[in-house]
Amino acid sequence: MFWKKRRLKKTDPQTPAKSIVDLLKQLKVNPDFTHFHHKGPHFSCWVSFMQTLVDVDYVHRDVFPYLYSNQVHCLSDVQTILPFEEIIRTKELSVIQSKLLEGFIVIQESENKPDCLIIPSIKVQGRQVEQTEIETSILGSHEGFVESIDTNINLIRKRLPIPQFQIKELRVGKISRTRVCVLFVDGIANKENLNTVVQRISDLEVVSLIDATMLALHIGDNNHSLFPQFIDTERPDRVAGALYEGKVAVLVDGSPNALIMPSTIVEFFAAFDDYFLVWPIATAYRLLRLFAVAFSIVSSSLYVAVLTYHYQLVPKDLMGALIVSRSSVPYDPVIEVLLLEIMIELLREAGARLPTKVGQTMGIVGGIVIGTASVQAGVASNILLIIIAMSALAAFITPNYRMATTIRFIRFPFILFAEVLGLLGIALCFMLFVCHLIKLTSLGRPYIEPIYPLRVTDMQDAYIRLPFNFQNRRPQFLRTGDADRTNPQRAREKVGKQSPDIDE
Amino acid sequence: MRRKVMVGVLSCLLLAGCVPTHIIDDILIVEAEGYDYIGHNKVIGTVTMPNFVQSGNQGGQGAGLPSTASLIRSLSVQTYNGKSLVDRLQSEGQVAIQAGKIRLMLFNLPMAKHGLSIQMSFRNRDPDVPRDLTLAVVDGSCKKLLKATDYQTQIPVSRYAQDMIMQNNTQNYPDSDLSSFLYAYFGAYMDPFMPIIQKNGDHLEMRGLALFNHDKLAMRIPDSKVFVFKMLYQNFTLGVYDLEYRPGRHIALRNVKTSVNYKVRHGNSASPDIYTTIHVIGQVRQAYPGSVSKVKTPQVARIMEKGLASDARQLVRKIQKKGIDPLQIGDKVRSFTYHFDGKSWPERYRHARFHCKVSVIIQQTGITD
């Protein structure tokens, strides 16, 4: 009884402040809220601000001197005299409240009157722009996003110095009212995509929004799908590239990630470095990555299937090696595989949680000591250890972290199916995933796009990367406002005639 | 709710759908089968399983039972012709016996004479059997050959024998795996053949070809004449030929490349004419001193042409007399003749006229003249 009552009381939302007096009273509880009466010779007023949000030096240096000056007699005088570009004079309570909590200074003539002046004086605190940590690259820009949305927009705008680059600001979260910015290039980005994004974000009913990836989970097309539907990146250059391509980007205040949408599955396997390498090499690495992903998903389940059901598939010369390494293992292949897979997952999780330096030690301890020890103790076979280690390595090749986790996860259903029906089970499981991918959409656009619907022109930047002069059209997938990247005729003219013969 | 039902149905299915497992180290993988005929439709069957496990677990400590001890290597049983050996021996296996990797089938001479039709229909029906299974006739006892432990080599005898036969197939012996045997066995106007192997002391050796009349052994070709047979049977590139151009004087040819071409005239007459043109290109590796030079090489080649042509004619005459057709001449006549009269062919085959033209080019004579 009491429990229930108490809980009910707690969940009861706090009554919103009805007047400025209520608001001030509510805020006064906080120790960092400063509210004092200023009494000057000509003018007296009430000043209130959140000490922790406001740049105090700045206030002392640039705001108060004007308040104390002789020219000020009333609030309008303050407004004219202060050398700021944006001073709001309002009576609206909601504006006052939100501005106050963002780090603005509020100046009132009398404590009880709602008429007040709001002066911006936000203290920007946070990391400096640093090197990217998750999506590292050897070539190209090393700047990464930080937690401040303004810095992030600055980083992107530097790369898009055009007036068509536009930002739509939205507020998300019933309580948090987090700033969310939708970035796009007007005239290139598809209007429908943009509207869908804005619609989905503004329709969101959440209490708070802490990170961009959380937003991605909320506005995805299928929230139960294992596959991430929007790319999250911490590279401003990648976002800029995507915007030029005609995509829409979303930034969330407080999150060092931008979301790029819509995206197809192959984009998750493309690193931004690919564009900095000559096309045959870039193509080779992309194919390598896709092969690695395929290997990572099916290798351990293939091991289970072949060793449990299809001994015929093993070539005769490998047979000996397999049997010798298996013969001292007391478990079925599936148990053995699960044991090692879970061990690798443990290592990965421990490595991610521990501080960097300890993490490295962890890797060595796990990889070398536990691996060899488990083989020597006879609970796992040598060959399996190689396979598992390779597949773990292959999973980390994926440039996108969320995709990498998906890939590491989906091998478990494969292993189970392989145990039940052998290769047939793998095929059925594979089918399920492929059918799921065919169904999946990203902002209503097909997720496995260059494959289905088959669009050959989009293949040039999917599994392979053709040279840039082939890529003079934007992807069909995005249905951009302007399909051509460059003016094809002018480009052709500039290349000039091809030489008619050798040495001519 | 619906989701829960789905999950339930799915897991039930997965559990019910389990099929028996064959875990790779918990089965006996048969690699060779041998059949010795002992009369009255009885055979002694022998199977061998390779034993991969060596000295145990490297660096492993303190396992109670020797889990890495070897499995049984061979089993042998007396049974009737036509019983699947794997099924018969199942009760004697330490763990389940599986025939999916079988690579060698051996028959002794009496078995081959008795006929292999039952065994072949077996092999053709079994989906587990690979098509590159090697077949061979054993001069002697299959059981002794498979069970002997006195070979020089340590690798299992099944592999040893198969490797040896495969190696010879690239050289002088014609291709004789299961698929080509069955091709000739089921095909009209053709008969199959197998190589003959023999255990000689501590090693195995090839002893020529066994030619079958449908499923029964009809005649043998000695090792020395196999080159001629292969030359008439198929094109090949890595032959080895030893030419005795004068008694006691030899020239050894390597990488002999031959190509054969058949033409048929009067295919439906009482005695069809079969024209064979054979081109042989060889490289000399060893020669009796003074036997090869720029002048002498063509002469030697002429001698070789004559010798090969007469050998070929002799061989064909022999098989014609026996009424068997391992060279698939009948099929060639068929392919050259519209409305080929197949019924009278066995009779006409005996009277077919065989014309053979061999041209030999000796290409290289080594680095000395």
Added chain:
Amino acid sequence: MMAKANPINDTHKAGPMAVFFLTQTMQIAIEFVFIQQLVTKDSQQDAWIAVLLGGLSTFPVMWLILRLLEKERRYGQADLFSIQRRIFGKLIGSMLNLIVSIYVFLYSVTYLRSLIELLQVEIFPQLSTLVFSVLFCLIVWYIVMGGFRNIVGVSLINFIYLLPLFLSNVFVVPHAHFSNLLPIMEHRPQQIFLSFFMNTHVYVGFEFILFYYPFIKKPEEAKKWAYFSLLTTLYIYLIFIILGIVYYSQGEVQKTIWPTLTFWKSIKFPFFEHVDIIFSIILLWSLIPLVSLCSWVLTRGIKFTFPKIKKKYSLIAILILTIVTAYLIRDGQQVMMLTRLFNIIGFIAIYCYIPLLFLCQWLKNLFTGETA
């Protein structure tokens, strides 16, 4: 005049290329694994002529179908169910629709069951028909719930996955006896016609465009894809029949139930042996879009006849019926009988009924044109 069915939303339609992949899927299901035995029975080495003729004969039929559908577009929804109802009236039309539905149902069950038979022989002798068909139908359910575009997607993927199987032909070259193809044209026309009749059912399947035509965007462009698909099918079957003739002797090919599969047993890669197991599992792929499309057509048929029944419920009923029917077919003999039966039905459907329908439509249009 019939009430116009509610027009299909553009977002549910697929591009013209879909015709190519769907026709491929429906024509090349798993027949290329066993056509050699059926076709060479009567005309031995000349069987490839029969296959060639069979393939060529599909072109005029396709032309008829496309003309039929184009003409029909003026009168309402251009699919077979609507056409039959319009031409033959409600009662006879519904009867015919029922017969057509049975044909479609039989189509999916025959293929599903022959695939299960193949898997049981080749991979898991103990594989339960029931369990496998339930698992299979669950996937089919998942696809069909996504609608027509998903089926097209799956058939596209199927085409990609089947490519290595078609390319496996090159491995026959070292073992080929090309003289087996000689002498050419030895057999009498009757024998070749018998083979031609036997291979009808390998070509059957392209007529499904009668059902999904309204779901194709830009149907004019789809025409060329339809013909191109027929050409591809013809090419694939021709290659496979030649493979069967040159790899096997005549006596052997007629003893072998799945000649292509047996041929795969002789392919060896350094990484793995027994390619046939892997390839027969890939064959699974070709069945998924086939059964999906058939079930989709059936749901549409039911919806057309009984507009009250929702497609998602009828789909479940159809799949359960498929499972039960597949389960009732006991062994390989019955599968063979079903295939034979299906051959006759397919022959009638393609070469008799479609021209007849075309004629009826022409007469009906003539008649109504005069009276109107």
